Amino acid sequence: MKGLLRVLTVATLVGLLAACAAPAATGPRITIQDPWARPGAMGMGMEHGHGMSHGGGSTSAVYFVAINDGDQPDVLIGAASDVAEKVEIHETKMEGDVAKMQPVPRVEIPARGRVEFRPRGLHIMLIGLKRDLKVGDTFNLTLRFEKSGEIPISVTVKEMP
């Protein structure tokens, strides 16, 4: 009886230790590196967020590198900013010689991985700018992740490289 009790106690202790250690060791850990946006001007007239290019009009696009140091994936599911009427996750794809943008509902950031948002690839589209975005300006953008929740970032406006 005494032996059985001891085994049970040890088993309970091991179980408790595992339960305590688990939450700290698992989960995604997202950081956003070098967020920047191309310049854009507040515009009147029609939206052309889904045109052939990012040139002109009242749109801009935000680029960065999403890094996940955690041991579980996370998923970017949306973004918001005060500087635009609409903020969407987009991807540019080549169809023959034509670059086409399309909205993307989810972007997975793999465990211990990274995803680059860059010109001619994934980007955060700002549609219907409410103010001019000039080189050197900064503005706030909030990225929404499935597990990590909202991550606010400060974006700097830069000339397209």
Ligand SMILES: [Cu+2]
């Ligand atoms: Cu776009």
